[in-house]
Amino acid sequence: MEIPYVVTPRKDTxxxxxxxxxxxxxxxxxxxxxxxxxxxxxxxxxxxxxxxxRTLPVLPGLINTFVLIGSSVTVVFAWAxxxxxxxxKFQLFMGITVGCAMIFMVLKGVEYNVKLHHxxxxxxxxxxxxxxxxxxxxxxxxxxxxxxxxxxxxxxFVEASKLTFDTVRFYxxxxxxxxxxxxxxxxxxxLAADVTAITKVGQPAEVIAKAGEPLSVExxxxxxxxxxxxxxxNAANRTEALRAEWVxxxxxxxxxxxxxxxxxxNIDMAALAPTLLGEISTVSFSVDxxxxxxxxxxxIKAAEGQSRLRDDTVVDGKLLAxxxxxxxxxxxxxxxxxxxxxxKGIDPEVAIENSWPMKNSAFVRDAWAWHQGEIKKLxxxxxxxxxxxxxxxxxxxxxxxxxxxxxxxxxxxxxxxxGRAKLSGVDAAKEExxxxxxEARGDETFPGFSVPREQVGFASKFTPAxxxxxxxxxxxxxxxxxxxxxxxxxxxxxxxxxxxMYLSNPEWLANRVEIGxxxxxxxxxxxxxxxxxxxxx
Amino acid sequence: xADTPEAIKKSVRTYMFVGAILFVGTIVTVLVxxxxxxxxxxHGFDAMDCILGLTIATFKASLVAFIFMHLNHEKKAVxxxxxxxxxxxxxxxxxxxLALGDPxxxxxxxxGH
Numbered sequence: 001m002e003i004p005y006v007v008t009p010r011k012d013t014x015x016x017x018x019x020x021x022x023x024x025x026x027x028x029x030x031x032x033x034x035x036x037x038x039x040x041x042x043x044x045x046x047x048x049x050x051x052x053x054r055t056l057p058v059l060p061g062l063i064n065t066f067v068l069i070g071s072s073v074t075v076v077f078a079w080a081x082x083x084x085x086x087x088x089k090f091q092l093f094m095g096i097t098v099g100c101a102m103i104f105m106v107l108k109g110v111e112y113n114v115k116l117h118h119x120x121x122x123x124x125x126x127x128x129x130x131x132x133x134x135x136x137x138x139x140x141x142x143x144x145x146x147x148x149x150x151x152x153x154x155x156x157f158v159e160a161s162k163l164t165f166d167t168v169r170f171y172x173x174x175x176x177x178x179x180x181x182x183x184x185x186x187x188x189x190x191l192a193a194d195v196t197a198i199t200k201v202g203q204p205a206e207v208i209a210k211a212g213e214p215l216s217v218e219x220x221x222x223x224x225x226x227x228x229x230x231x232x233x234n235a236a237n238r239t240e241a242l243r244a245e246w247v248x249x250x251x252x253x254x255x256x257x258x259x260x261x262x263x264x265x266n267i268d269m270a271a272l273a274p275t276l277l278g279e280i281s282t283v284s285f286s287v288d289x290x291x292x293x294x295x296x297x298x299x300i301k302a303a304e305g306q307s308r309l310r311d312d313t314v315v316d317g318k319l320l321a322x323x324x325x326x327x328x329x330x331x332x333x334x335x336x337x338x339x340x341x342x343x344k345g346i347d348p349e350v351a352i353e354n355s356w357p358m359k360n361s362a363f364v365r366d367a368w369a370w371h372q373g374e375i376k377k378l379x380x381x382x383x384x385x386x387x388x389x390x391x392x393x394x395x396x397x398x399x400x401x402x403x404x405x406x407x408x409x410x411x412x413x414x415x416x417x418x419g420r421a422k423l424s425g426v427d428a429a430k431e432e433x434x435x436x437x438x439e440a441r442g443d444e445t446f447p448g449f450s451v452p453r454e455q456v457g458f459a460s461k462f463t464p465a466x467x468x469x470x471x472x473x474x475x476x477x478x479x480x481x482x483x484x485x486x487x488x489x490x491x492x493x494x495x496x497x498x499x500x501m502y503l504s505n506p507e508w509l510a511n512r513v514e515i516g517x518x519x520x521x522x523x524x525x526x527x528x529x530x531x532x533x534x535x536x537x
Numbered sequence: 538x539a540d541t542p543e544a545i546k547k548s549v550r551t552y553m554f555v556g557a558i559l560f561v562g563t564i565v566t567v568l569v570x571x572x573x574x575x576x577x578x579x580h581g582f583d584a585m586d587c588i589l590g591l592t593i594a595t596f597k598a599s600l601v602a603f604i605f606m607h608l609n610h611e612k613k614a615v616x617x618x619x620x621x622x623x624x625x626x627x628x629x630x631x632x633x634x635l636a637l638g639d640p641x642x643x644x645x646x647x648x649g650h
Contacts, residue, residue, distance in 0.1 A: 030622035042636060062563065072601060073553065536570035537587060537590060
């Protein structure tokens, strides 16, 4: 079958079919990205925290912009080469375009990787520290979990003596995890007592599981099956009894509405009891000897004596010290603390002086003192350059971010001012991509930092969970990245599988490349806005 | 749109020129945002930086749309399609502006009164 209007234009639109299709698609794409940019504006104006202005490293974004602009030029060159019937040139330019797409995605991957491994912590007083967490170690060697992986120093430890599972809600991977952890610590997790229940009406209670049986998903499944069967049976019995009660009540109250007699309709539970089976909603296991079990903070609501997991498993035992330990910190940020202090009418300087990091870390105090000196210098420079306004005050003053955030570049500068090594050349360029180089700059520049669990307000890697800025950043750039991948696949298809069409109908291939190119230009066009909005504003 | 070989060869030179402008425009955007003596308006990021950055971005995007995507000599149908998309975006932006009057932006609701 011949497909019409792949080369010649339709008379009504003046366009060949795929062109009208791609423009329809691009119009919908304009609306899609326009919606996300509107969302960005909305989130930024409505943020109840200091918006992270100019927080992303500019260099990777700038290089990616060059890469995309370059690819936009080469894709249009590829199209022109086809129009001029120059196949080799088409291959060259299209190859460069696809190569640019790969470079873009690699750089984007590096950027994402840095973000997803960079830890942020908001303390309960709203001061923020950023850096990288250490790993649990003993005698200088990293401690490995039961899977052989290192353990990040952001776990909550409980010396568990008893585990009580909800027989319906228990989460199987966690059961296996807890069993394995206990085994790793040479502890035995076994049923604390016989699990008995009436499983047949009129019969005595039956032992479903015996005390001492080790914890396993199979055992919990067996108890769950008995529980669900009993629950289903009991529910049916209760419904039947209630139905009978309603029939009796209606007969005794003719002419009355249901709502008028509802309060008097009750099941006689004492009479019903002999027909019910035994439900087993929870089941307890002893941990002998008590074992130090670890939990990710997001999975547990920790409390002294008894903690609860998200699947309603209750962990009995002593809550052990579980500090959040940064191997290196690379930023100290008081912006949010100051914002909160101002809302309460508290002097920001007083609030900072009384913050937990200032009271408990000599390094933070030194950094803050050094930073105050830098701010004085900056204020003087601004005053000298721009003078005072009509109100007699300096026309320009340091920004909120400059005043209250000590970033990794500030900490590096402080160390250099104190005579420590200055990075240059490749090492300095690498820092622009990968963030602070802890190894090269050392612990004195980016020292360790430990925060007791009770001071932890909210902690997260730089993921969408951290704040709405990162949520919209990952949404827009992630969606854009998917477009880059999709566009590159289409263009690569023309590059590697277009020869046959070129030989049979070169104009058709040229039209197809034009369509692919239009999409590619749109991807570039979106990035032209993404770069200044997310990286420079 | 260029269709004859001569016209296409001429267009290639235009594409190179536009590519160069886009590179320069990108550098200017970064300089305006990062170099203190090019920082118009108040010190640090402010409305002026926002307007300037978005103006340059819009200029660059227009070049891509008009030259690379051939919008400078397209058929009417394409203009209608593209314009309808832009209208929808403007409507969305307008809705955002309307939402600024929403109580969600009122600090009263966060202050614990």
